[in-house]
Amino acid sequence: MDLLSHDMLNNNQATLSYLELIHSSPGADPRIKELAEKATSQVRTSSVLLDGIRQLSSYCEGTPAQTTPVDLRGTLAQVTRDVSGLFPHKQVTIDTTGLAPNAEVHGGQYVHDIFGHVLMNIVQLDPEDHSKIDVSSVREKHNGSDVWKIEVVSRTATLPQGVDDSLFSGTVPMDVSKMARVSGAVFASSIARAIGGRIGYRVLDPEKNRGCVFEISLKGGDAG
Amino acid sequence: MTTVMIVDDELFIVELYRDILQLRGYKVVATAFDGEEAVRKYAASPEKPDVIIMDHRMPVMNGVEATKEIIRSKPAQKIIFVSADVLIEKDARDAGAAEFLPKPFRMDDLIEKMRNVSAS
Numbered sequence: 001m002d003l004l005s006h007d008m009l010n011n012n013q014a015t016l017s018y019l020e021l022i023h024s025s026p027g028a029d030p031r032i033k034e035l036a037e038k039a040t041s042q043v044r045t046s047s048v049l050l051d052g053i054r055q056l057s058s059y060c061e062g063t064p065a066q067t068t069p070v071d072l073r074g075t076l077a078q079v080t081r082d083v084s085g086l087f088p089h090k091q092v093t094i095d096t097t098g099l100a101p102n103a104e105v106h107g108g109q110y111v112h113d114i115f116g117h118v119l120m121n122i123v124q125l126d127p128e129d130h131s132k133i134d135v136s137s138v139r140e141k142h143n144g145s146d147v148w149k150i151e152v153v154s155r156t157a158t159l160p161q162g163v164d165d166s167l168f169s170g171t172v173p174m175d176v177s178k179m180a181r182v183s184g185a186v187f188a189s190s191i192a193r194a195i196g197g198r199i200g201y202r203v204l205d206p207e208k209n210r211g212c213v214f215e216i217s218l219k220g221g222d223a224g
Numbered sequence: 225m226t227t228v229m230i231v232d233d234e235l236f237i238v239e240l241y242r243d244i245l246q247l248r249g250y251k252v253v254a255t256a257f258d259g260e261e262a263v264r265k266y267a268a269s270p271e272k273p274d275v276i277i278m279d280h281r282m283p284v285m286n287g288v289e290a291t292k293e294i295i296r297s298k299p300a301q302k303i304i305f306v307s308a309d310v311l312i313e314k315d316a317r318d319a320g321a322a323e324f325l326p327k328p329f330r331m332d333d334l335i336e337k338m339r340n341v342s343a344s
Binding site: 006007009010011012013014016017018020021024043044047051054109 | 234236237240243244247281308310327328329330331
């Protein structure tokens with residue numbers, strides 16, 4: 001898987017660069033430039049997903065998970081920049097004022113990857129041109145250890161019908177047929193489990209089947 | 225004109241670099257498809273390229289090993305290391321790479337790295 005995804009990333013790199021050449025051609029039709037920009041956005045998203053495959057394959061091969069503590073607020077700021085850059089034709093606002101200022105979680109680079117995949121998936125599923133996402137955190141005790149529960153909420157992005165918490169919790173065998181359009185969040189949940197965390201999911205407004213809430217639980221930075 | 229050697233095991237990636245660099249006024253003077261070929265061609269060339277663009281994951285000899293060999297023979301050689309594996313950055317810089325460019329990259333990122341190493 002690692003080799004295959006590596007080769008596919010190379011293909012994406014070439015596609016991206018040639019699209020950029022089209023986009024930067026002085027004589028190119030503005031409509032062609034616009035289409036090239038949309039194609040670029042899709043290829044970049046595909047590259048992020050491929051990177052997720054590489055990460056998953058490294059877990060399958062038994063690569064030890066990173067456990068370095070990271071600052072949640074700083075990580076979210078970086079993820080916000082990265083995700084916004086993937087969707088140049090959309091406005092992405094991620095409000096992190098509900099995040100505790102001192103929140104630290106275990107997981108090193110994987111924490112960035114978890115939030116990157118979840119937020120990217122939410123923006124993809126948001127029909128609005130302006131994606132607004134709220135992120136907040138609470139500290140809890142689980143079996144005597146500190147755990148940060150981070151809630152990621154969108155009022156407009158809605159996951160496909162039939163998708164429920166079991167797809168992300170890892171408590172039942174994964175139903176691959178349900179993964180279409182939510183593979184980013186499923187990747188994120190696999191990464192979270194690899195570092196001792198979990199991702200829960202619920203529909204924000206079940207009556208209207210609208211909006212989504214991801215609860216990402218990660219070990220606190222001083223949890224050892 | 226700044227001269228460049230491209231080292232990558234994928235022919236289409238070599239062609240991609242060539243297309244981008246030539247459009248931006250750089251001259252590609254050599255290519256190699258694995259680290260061993262790169263070291264051999266580099267040693268044999270009387271005029272060294274100003275910049276080498278180096279992939280990591282290649283058959284026979286990887287990019288980090290090739291970088292070490294080249295830097296050993298010419299410590300001032302400018303090498304831009306390019307890889308999708310960000311965890312290899314430290315090894316690449318320890319081996320002597322002047323710049324690290326993670327894949328996927330934007331064309332302007334590559335040109336900026338080229339300017340940085342050319343100016344230093």
